[in-house]
Amino acid sequence: MENFDLYLPTHIIFGKDRVEELPELTKSYGKKVLLTYGGGSIKRIGLYDKIKELFKDCQIFEVSGIEPNPRITSVRQGVEIAKREKIDFILAVGGGSVLDASKNMACGAFYDGDPWDLVLDPSKVGKSLPIFAVLTLSATGSEYDNSGVITNTDTHEKMPIFGNMWPVASVLDPTYTFSVPQNQTAAGAADIMSHTYESYLVRKGNTLTDGFCESMLRTVIESAPRALKDPNDYEARAALMMASSFGCCGLLNIGREPSPWVVHGLEHELSAFYDITHGVGLAILTPAWMEYSLNEETAPRLANYGINVFGLERSADVMGTARKAIELTAKFFKDIGLPAKLSEIGIDDKHFADMADHVLKIWFGDFSKALRPLGREDIINIYRACL
Amino acid sequence: MENFDLYLPTHIIFGKDRVEELPELTKSYGKKVLLTYGGGSIKRIGLYDKIKELFKDCQIFEVSGIEPNPRITSVRQGVEIAKREKIDFILAVGGGSVLDASKNMACGAFYDGDPWDLVLDPSKVGKSLPIFAVLTLSATGSEYDNSGVITNTDTHEKMPIFGNMWPVASVLDPTYTFSVPQNQTAAGAADIMSHTYESYLVRKGNTLTDGFCESMLRTVIESAPRALKDPNDYEARAALMMASSFGCCGLLNIGREPSPWVVHGLEHELSAFYDITHGVGLAILTPAWMEYSLNEETAPRLANYGINVFGLERSADVMGTARKAIELTAKFFKDIGLPAKLSEIGIDDKHFADMADHVLKIWFGDFSKALRPLGREDIINIYRACL
Numbered sequence: 001m002e003n004f005d006l007y008l009p010t011h012i013i014f015g016k017d018r019v020e021e022l023p024e025l026t027k028s029y030g031k032k033v034l035l036t037y038g039g040g041s042i043k044r045i046g047l048y049d050k051i052k053e054l055f056k057d058c059q060i061f062e063v064s065g066i067e068p069n070p071r072i073t074s075v076r077q078g079v080e081i082a083k084r085e086k087i088d089f090i091l092a093v094g095g096g097s098v099l100d101a102s103k104n105m106a107c108g109a110f111y112d113g114d115p116w117d118l119v120l121d122p123s124k125v126g127k128s129l130p131i132f133a134v135l136t137l138s139a140t141g142s143e144y145d146n147s148g149v150i151t152n153t154d155t156h157e158k159m160p161i162f163g164n165m166w167p168v169a170s171v172l173d174p175t176y177t178f179s180v181p182q183n184q185t186a187a188g189a190a191d192i193m194s195h196t197y198e199s200y201l202v203r204k205g206n207t208l209t210d211g212f213c214e215s216m217l218r219t220v221i222e223s224a225p226r227a228l229k230d231p232n233d234y235e236a237r238a239a240l241m242m243a244s245s246f247g248c249c250g251l252l253n254i255g256r257e258p259s260p261w262v263v264h265g266l267e268h269e270l271s272a273f274y275d276i277t278h279g280v281g282l283a284i285l286t287p288a289w290m291e292y293s294l295n296e297e298t299a300p301r302l303a304n305y306g307i308n309v310f311g312l313e314r315s316a317d318v319m320g321t322a323r324k325a326i327e328l329t330a331k332f333f334k335d336i337g338l339p340a341k342l343s344e345i346g347i348d349d350k351h352f353a354d355m356a357d358h359v360l361k362i363w364f365g366d367f368s369k370a371l372r373p374l375g376r377e378d379i380i381n382i383y384r385a386c387l
Numbered sequence: 388m389e390n391f392d393l394y395l396p397t398h399i400i401f402g403k404d405r406v407e408e409l410p411e412l413t414k415s416y417g418k419k420v421l422l423t424y425g426g427g428s429i430k431r432i433g434l435y436d437k438i439k440e441l442f443k444d445c446q447i448f449e450v451s452g453i454e455p456n457p458r459i460t461s462v463r464q465g466v467e468i469a470k471r472e473k474i475d476f477i478l479a480v481g482g483g484s485v486l487d488a489s490k491n492m493a494c495g496a497f498y499d500g501d502p503w504d505l506v507l508d509p510s511k512v513g514k515s516l517p518i519f520a521v522l523t524l525s526a527t528g529s530e531y532d533n534s535g536v537i538t539n540t541d542t543h544e545k546m547p548i549f550g551n552m553w554p555v556a557s558v559l560d561p562t563y564t565f566s567v568p569q570n571q572t573a574a575g576a577a578d579i580m581s582h583t584y585e586s587y588l589v590r591k592g593n594t595l596t597d598g599f600c601e602s603m604l605r606t607v608i609e610s611a612p613r614a615l616k617d618p619n620d621y622e623a624r625a626a627l628m629m630a631s632s633f634g635c636c637g638l639l640n641i642g643r644e645p646s647p648w649v650v651h652g653l654e655h656e657l658s659a660f661y662d663i664t665h666g667v668g669l670a671i672l673t674p675a676w677m678e679y680s681l682n683e684e685t686a687p688r689l690a691n692y693g694i695n696v697f698g699l700e701r702s703a704d705v706m707g708t709a710r711k712a713i714e715l716t717a718k719f720f721k722d723i724g725l726p727a728k729l730s731e732i733g734i735d736d737k738h739f740a741d742m743a744d745h746v747l748k749i750w751f752g753d754f755s756k757a758l759r760p761l762g763r764e765d766i767i768n769i770y771r772a773c774l
Contacts, residue, residue: 001561001621001622001625001626001629002402003401003402003403003405004399004401004402005398005399005400005401006398006399006401007398007399008395008396009395009396011392011393011394012391012392012393012394013392014390014391014392014393014641014642015389015390015391016390018390174388206606206626206629207602207605207606207609207610207626208602208603208606208626208629208630209602210602211598211599211601211602211603211605211606212598212599212602214598214602215594215595215596215597215598215599215601215602216595216598218594218598219593219594219595219598222594223594234388235388238388238642239388239593239594239595239642242388242593242595242641242642243595251638254401254629255401255625255626255629
């Protein structure tokens with residue numbers, strides 16, 4: 001059993017209409033609010049007006065139009081306002097990208113230089129503005145962790161930021177996800193699953209967290225198709241939202257070796273170069289990575305995955321069971337409407353070598369600690385298998 | 388899916404020798420420390436001296452001899468010192484009883500009257516002293532929750548206390564449990580399992596937390612016998628310690644109806660009247676309660692428990708599978724050396740009716756919401772089945 005720290009100070013407030021409790025929770029933090037959001041879906045579902053009404057006693061400044069792969073340019077906008085207006089707290093209303101950008105704004109507000117420095121060098125991250133979150137997409141888990149992912153389109157870099165940036169409270173109202181389009185619902189499901197695989201499919205697990213991971217995967221596999229069939233299925237939307245929060249918070253990894261998060265490493269390169277949807281990249285990469293990682297040593301873990309998540313029969317043919325599990329994974333992503341190949345989304349092999357070099361240079365995780373250890377050629381091979 | 392709040396602000400610091408990090412964490416809280424502990428085992432394992440050394444720059448006051456079912460008399464002692472000496476924080480070193488008593492001291496320090504008032508009336512609980520914990524027994528989960536259980540021997544009452552009493556940080560070093568005697572190791576295992584059953588065996592679950600509960604149970608069933616066979620088995624002790632923290636923190640219950648915690652209700656009566664070990668009472672009551680709760684409606688849930696936790700085959704005979712699961716539960720408790728009957732620990736039926744009346748009067752949970760709804764006669768029947 002490895003040593004670990006578990007620290008989850010965010011207050012999760014889960015259920016319909018619970019956003020109404022936010023003003024009471026924020027009132028001791030001040031009255032100057034930086035409201036951050038994305039492309040306007042929060043206006044379509046009436047949440048924007050609701051927030052304005054709830055916080056009518058506050059002075060609200062806004063950063064809108066935060067991109068799906070949130071850019072450092074949006075972060076700079078927020079930091080500028082936060083410094084100029086002496087913002088008291090950030091109210092992030094949206095999915096993971098809005099939360100991630102808000103986290104970089106939160107620490108950027110107390111940093112003298114460019115907020116991109118804080119992405120490049122975590123040691124420069126200090127104090128952060130308090131963040132309150134209202135989640136509108138079940139995917140990244142940013143509502144319950146202390147990290148974010150920021151993209152710099154100038155340098156083709158999509159990189160994580162870490163720091164004391166847990167939201168003080170996150171409101172999770174599944175009804176806000178009723179209007180999430182099919183493709184985003186599916187990509188969000190793939191993201192939750194990928195977070196789980198990053199912890200689960202490593203060389204050594206433990207009974208407690210292997211089981212936690214398997215519950216996460218069963219929940220998504222059961223609920224995503226229901227949410228796609230009936231977007232207003234509260235139970236399915238709620239199950240996805242509940243699961244999303246545990247993907248990145250550390251719970252799935254307690255007592256285990258630190259995971260290198262290799263599939264996320266590979267995907268960040270793809271979306272940094274091509275600005276694709278994160279969950280789509282993950283869904284394409286995941287089965288190829290599993291297949292590439294399958295060998296005599298890793299087969300038992302992949303077979304157990306098939307048995308405990310897809311209900312496969314335990315048999316003497318461990319390799320066969322592992323293969324079947326990988327097939328079912330690919331089939332699941334296809335069934336929920338996600339592309340299976342990079343060629344389907346217009347990506348060819350032009351940048352594979354650059355991406356492999358880059359991820360090995362900048363990624364926080366150690367690729368030699370992956371389920372099957374991966375070097376430069378292995379990474380390129382996995383990208384190629386996705387063509 | 389039910390609405391829920393999840394709030395787990397305690398920093399869990401898990402691993403060998405990590406107690407050494409405590410002084411750094413506590414230093415901003417002040418230098419007047421109330422050190423609380425139990426019967427002296429922390430002296431035998433050298434932890435007492437270690438703590439004194441680590442906190443040599445602090446002024447340490449002590450409450451020792453805290454009982455296994457911690458008494459309000461010990462709490463009063465601590466409150467008196469905390470008020471008189473203007474204690475800055477409590478350092479609780481021990482198992483659940485030390486932590487529970489410390490929690491009542493922590494809120495008692497800011498209350499003008501008798502701390503037992505705070506047990507009887509949660510609305511009187513206000514501010515609390517910060518608590519830091521060093522765990523020496525894997526059982527109650529008090530290291531990761533905001534509640535405790537206090538006994539008043541004058542009134543034969545053993546009752547929970549709730550409030551803003553999460554430890555700021557809890558150090559979990561599995562090596563501190565190497566010297567825990569066999570009977571306490573087994574009773575602790577039963578306690579962790581019972582906490583899990585209280586969330587798991589209710590009328591309606593959800594995929595995510597059903598799976599979390601099953602992982603908890605598999606972990607204890609796998610690790611407790613190993614820890615009993617070799618008390619210095621780090622992996623087994625670590626697995627139990629890791630699991631213990633999730634039993635009461637709320638994680639196992641998210642999205643589910645509030646559980647009435649009926650077996651704990653019944654057990655608190657037993658140990659209030661007879662001062663028995665909590666986990667022993669739970670192990671005796673649990674199979675009897677399962678058996679009494681088994682009917683056509685509840686059989687599928689108990690059968691699933693058998694399939695997912697004990698690996699029973701799924702079959703058409705749901706009732707038979709459920710029965711087998713209950714038998715295996717009783718057998719597990721017996722195999723780890725716990726008594727199976729109240730008569731084995733000198734308890735007869737003399738107080739059963741009083742206990743049933745009392746628990747129905749004072750218990751926070753609604754017995755009509757149990758797996759099988761329970762009234763006064765049902766409760767007496769379950770006690771009788773344990774004779």
